[in-house]
Amino acid sequence: MSRVWNFSAGPAALPEEVLRQAAEEMLDWHGVGIGVMEMSHRSKEFVSIVEQAEADLRELMAVPANYRILFMQGGGLGENAIVPLNLMGEHKVADYVVTGSWSAKSQKEARKYGTVNIAATSEASGYTTVPSMAQWKLSADPAYVFACTNETIGGVEYPFEPDLTQIGRGEVPMVADVSSHILSRPFDVSKYGLLFGGAQKNIGPAGLTIVIVREDLLGKASPHCPSAFDYKTVAEHGSMYNTPPTYAIYIAGLVFQWLKRQGGVPAIEAQNIAKANLLYGYLDGSGFYENRVDRACRSRMNVPFFLKDESLNDAFLAGAREAGLVQLKGHKTVGGMRASIYNAMPLQGVQALVDYLRDFAARHG
Ligand SMILES: *Cc1c(COP(=O)(O)O)cnc(C)c1O
Numbered sequence: 001m002s003r004v005w006n007f008s009a010g011p012a013a014l015p016e017e018v019l020r021q022a023a024e025e026m027l028d029w030h031g032v033g034i035g036v037m038e039m040s041h042r043s044k045e046f047v048s049i050v051e052q053a054e055a056d057l058r059e060l061m062a063v064p065a066n067y068r069i070l071f072m073q074g075g076g077l078g079e080n081a082i083v084p085l086n087l088m089g090e091h092k093v094a095d096y097v098v099t100g101s102w103s104a105k106s107q108k109e110a111r112k113y114g115t116v117n118i119a120a121t122s123e124a125s126g127y128t129t130v131p132s133m134a135q136w137k138l139s140a141d142p143a144y145v146f147a148c149t150n151e152t153i154g155g156v157e158y159p160f161e162p163d164l165t166q167i168g169r170g171e172v173p174m175v176a177d178v179s180s181h182i183l184s185r186p187f188d189v190s191k192y193g194l195l196f197g198g199a200q201k202n203i204g205p206a207g208l209t210i211v212i213v214r215e216d217l218l219g220k221a222s223p224h225c226p227s228a229f230d231y232k233t234v235a236e237h238g239s240m241y242n243t244p245p246t247y248a249i250y251i252a253g254l255v256f257q258w259l260k261r262q263g264g265v266p267a268i269e270a271q272n273i274a275k276a277n278l279l280y281g282y283l284d285g286s287g288f289y290e291n292r293v294d295r296a297c298r299s300r301m302n303v304p305f306f307l308k309d310e311s312l313n314d315a316f317l318a319g320a321r322e323a324g325l326v327q328l329k330g331h332k333t334v335g336g337m338r339a340s341i342y343n344a345m346p347l348q349g350v351q352a353l354v355d356y357l358r359d360f361a362a363r364h365g
Contacts, residue, residue, distance in 0.1 A: 100151030
């Protein structure tokens with residue numbers, strides 16, 4: 001068996017150690033004679049798996065005691081509807097900061113449920129930057145402010161944590177879609193009312209969505225909100241109101257344990273900085289490739305880049321495949337290439353990519 005370096009934006013590479021452990025436990029988890037996929041979600045074995053996963057995530061992200069961690073389904077796009085259904089409340093106005101494809105989709109979905117005010121947008125730059133807090137224009141009484149703090153497609157990451165107290169609006173809950181950089185860097189959870197992320201970028205298999213929500217925001221759902229998506233109902237049932245994505249939670253739990261063995265979020269952040277510096281550093285100095293994102297807002301997780309001579313794109317991708325580097329084609333709306341280098345991608349994989357980039361440039365430059 002030979003594994004390749006997988007730069008997929010999601011579902012994305014998982015730590016090999018985790019996959020090996022899951023393979024070993026596939027038929028018989030801890031001597032119970034059945035695998036995790038076959039267990040009742042109400043069994044004491046599965047309840048121990050979910051409780052450990054939650055405790056590990058709480059520890060890794062230093063989630064304060066007045067926040068609930070929910071294991072949900074529906075993905076990031078599901079949350080685009082579930083958030084307004086839970087939080088828009090009676091005044092039905094919410095403010096959105098638009099910095100790329102994902103937040104643009106979020107604000108569009110929210111319009112089904114109420115009034116959306118665009119508090120700031122970087123559309124004029126072609127979504128290559130992030131408006132500073134000073135540029136955010138909030139409406140008079142929004143139910144929440146929404147941002148996507150890592151735009152997976154554009155490769156744009158907030159260089160600051162949104163903090164509404166800085167603009168005198170600390171009473172408004174900040175909601176963030178952190179799907180593609182959760183656990184890649186520290187977050188001060190106390191600055192947010194709610195954080196959500198699909199698991200398939202930086203945590204585990206598709207099908208699991210993580211929601212971290214401040215307790216005072218529970219119980220505000222619209223009467224039209226499906227019970228299975230009402231945060232209060234999900235919280236009261238310990239994420240077991242309906243059958244949760246059990247196997248995805250189990251794999252996420254193994255990833256959390258793996259992350260703790262790496263030294264937790266500060267250690268993985270240091271790795272992520274080293275990986276990003278290696279890749280951007282090479283691209284910038286090459287004269288052959290380019291990244292077009294504002295340097296201060298470049299994502300550590302998703303690195304879109306272009307060959308200056310785009311007629312070489314097909315040869316580039318074919319050669320990459322031969323060198324054992326896959327999923328480098330850029331998103332169709334952006335074009336060019338994109339390398340996603342989440343937590344599970346080791347420095348060695350990024351080095352292999354840079355070696356190939358250099359070699360390809362030398363042959364075609
Ligand atoms: C991938 C992604 C989504 C979409 O997630 P689905 O699970 O496909 O619904 C939403 N937001 C961000 C930032 C993403 O990276």
